[in-house]
Amino acid sequence: MNIKDILSKKVSAAMVAAGLPEGTNPALSLSNRPQFGDYQANGVMGAAKKLKTNPRELATKVVAELDLGGIASKIELAGPGFINIHLDENWLAAQLNEVAKDEFIGVAQRSVNADDKQQTVVVDYSAPNLAKEMHVGHLRSTIIGDAVVRALEFRGDKVIRQNHMGDWGTQFGMLIAHLSDKLASDEVAETALADLENFYREAKVRFDNEEGFADRARADVVKLQSGDETCAKLWQQFIDISITHSEDIYAKLNVSLKRSNIMGESAYNDDLSTVIDELMAKEIAEESQGAKVVFINEMANKDGEAPVFIVQKSGGGFLYATTDLSACRYRSGKLAANRIIIFTDARQALHFKQVEIVARKAGFLPENVGYQHCPFGMMMGDDGKPFKTRTGGTIKLAELLDEAIVRAAALIKEKNPEINDADLTEISKKVGIGAVKFADLSKNRTSDYIFNWKTMLSFEGATAPYLQYAYSRIQSIFSKAGTVNNDAVIDIIEPQEKALALKLLQLEDVVDAVISECTPNLLCNYLYELASLYMSFYEACPILKEGISDEVKSSRLALCKVVADTLKQGLDILGIETMERM
RNA sequence: GGGCGCGUAGCUCAGCUGGAUAGAGUACCUGGCUACGAACCAGGCGGUCGCAGGUUCGACUCCUGCCGCGCCCA
Incomplete structure (x- = not known):
């Protein structure tokens, strides 16, 4: 049930009958004043301009062809060519009585068989960093993403939630080294990690001040990435407990994300070198100062200089860019997405623009798959600066x-x-x-x-x-x-x-x-x-x-x-x- | 330096592909509870839509140049 749709089609038909070209936008919208009816069609004026004819006369012709019998009680021509539509109350009542009986309250359902085809939509949202507790900055991605997900499902699309959690990176070396010591002194992981924020701070203090700890932390990262079992086990313990913290928040927030929706950064590890190999083989990426980079010509400046998009560091390490490219391929390939939506803050807009360009070129994102980065602003304090507690910490x-x-x-x-x-x-x-x-x-x-x-x-x-x-x-x-x-x-x-x-x-x-x-x-x-x-x-x-x-x-x-x-x-x-x- | 985004009522924000007299909430003022729940309703006050040009029958909306703020890449 979509009144605007119904009226748009009727007005379009009348426009064609009045001699306007097929596909002329009827420009239907809600009237902003009661005396202008319920809906108004403003498309005639634009069309008249293109054809260099008198809008008022053209509108007269369109109104003459406009058949809204049973739907409208009155159609008026106003001003330079506004067509004001007053809907018939009996028609409205009849529509509403239909809607009252419908379990979807009048919202048509997309499906595999319907004309309005169901889409598979991958939605990437929330994605907290598991090294720390969720703070107010995570609120937007989490709840906006969840609302869009539910709207898509209510309309009949197939949604695949993806929680791209930050569960990988150098900071985990420091965390598992610290956790290892805690466990050695007979602490239980759950207790040690009861306050993630505290735990992170402790580890950071040791990393910055304690003799030898930073080296241990760095060594642990290398061990973790090369598949060392002890490190992997510590890491897994940390991740599991941190996820539980997030789940508590999701439950409290009434957000529909489940553990099964987690597809963290670490999940793409095994694919990263393959991604690089493919980019090199397709000559999309090249070596530059020891690193593997893509020059994005599509975004070149006036002097023809293309921005550099690094996909592998000179030391061989991978970056967010690599992971996000891998994610593109996984989502359009394995998950068979028709559309991919990503909710992150606006600071990452450029990054995702570049990811899309590279992924399209590499074939990780076919042309018919939509890729939509949905940015949003940061949360600021009353002073207009990034929002912090009095002591400068983040608000949990x-x-x-x-x-x-x-x-x-x-x-x-x-x-x-x-x-x-x-x-x-x-x-x-x-x-x-x-x-x-x-x-x-x-x-x-x-x-x-x-x-x-x-x-x-x-x-x-x-x-x-x-x-x-x-x-x-x-x-x-x-x-x-x-x-x-x-x-x-x-x-x-x-x-x-x-x-x-x-x-x-x-x-x-x-x-x-x-x-x-x-x-x-x-x-x-x-x-x-x-x-x-x-x-x-x-x-x-x-x-x-x-x-x-x-x-x-x-x-x-x-x-x-x-x-x-x-x-x-x-x-x-x-x-x-x-x-x-x- | 290059790029992206933002400047609308005292405050917080809407404003759909250009449309008619720029809208809400809040704050402030005036009314309304012997009650289908006053966490509400009815009304009032409050705007050079950052500034200056341009396109158009018509610009908060599109274009150009400034000013201010934020962010990203160097």
Whole structure:
């Protein structure tokens, strides 16, 4: 169900009938003012410009050919050539009654057999560095990626999650050397690694100050990479425990990543030399000062100098570049991806651009496989500088989430002093975590953004609790109403009902936008607008009060049901939970 | 030095492929609970869209040049 699609096709047909070339963009959009109808088609003006004809006359012809019988109640020509479409309320109601019966609330499902083909989409997100604990900087990749993943799945695509964790590199030498000593003095790995941040700091201090430790650490890296069993075992212990830390965060955040989605950097080890061999054999890479490099001519500057992309260091070591190239091949080959999406911060934009160019040239990424790096900005403090604690440390994600839950609990207790502990625990978790996620997901900027405890943990205005509250209010009505008539027919009488219906029928359009541009903030905006329209409806259109006829009552209850389903489903895509009472 | 991104209300941010009078939230002010849950609703205040040109019937949106900030590669 996509109103915009339906109208676009109709207007396109009318444009062709009026003599415009096939494929002219009808430029359909939502009207921004009630007097301009519900949707407007602005394409005639652009087309008239190209043909050097009078836009108004052309629009008159298009309107004459435009057949919206049964769909629109009024079509108006305005200004230089705007075509304003007022939708028929009966048509809207009929569509909504269909949607009400659909388990996907009107969102068409892609599948292998459908015209709208299912795609296999590999999504690379979260990817924390296992050497340390997850901090606030990992929030964006994790939750934005997860929201896009769920949106893709809701639309019917096949998604393969890939958690490209940082589980390899020189720092692990220092960590396993330190771990080895801890275990030798009878400490249990779980205890030693209970606080990863501490552990890392201790190891770093030894590395910088302790005689001989740095050499040991470097030696351990070499041993680890050459397959030494003792080192490998220590490394595995470290990795396993660190992963458990991440899993705790994922569970708390309601993020769908599982251990089976982990495909860390180390997983590509065995393939790296092959990647280099192939690049050399295809004469894409060449030797330069002992290293293997690719000169990227596609990105040459005005003087014809191509940037250098190093794929193997002069000492023989591999880099992120090598791993990412290997990942391209694995994902398009073994995983059979039609599309690859990677969520990392914006600082890596150039890197991934170069990876794509090289991977395409090497055939690791066939032309028909999409490769989309989705960047986002860093988290900054109030001073506009990278976000740190007072002592200059990073803020642990776990601590932020706990703080959110504590604040939510205080608020809930204040609003509802009688609440029992079990409910309080559950609700404060959903509200607190939801607030943090929504605050972040609702922002679209690829540039940096200001982190602020107050706004992030706010429970008023355009926040997750507002949406959760709308949902709970509806549930409250249902429980008061008693039995709900499932065959009830929705009628549109009041303007608030029409506004709600129109909004509800835009879900597929919004989900598609989220999927194609990887921008969950569009869904956040949509859900906020939906909830807001519901709140207005709630004030203006009584349901259970005296004097409301059975027909109106059951119609409004049915409307409430679609709103509730849409809110729940939409929030679920964002990984935000709803509740009956709050 | 080269490249990428950003500058919109006091603050935090929307603004879809160029469209009609630039929108929300927050803060501030005014109303609304003998209750379908006030974590709410209705209304008000608040903008030279960084600056200057250009293209266009029409520019926050596209182009050019500055200014400021951030990042990446040297």
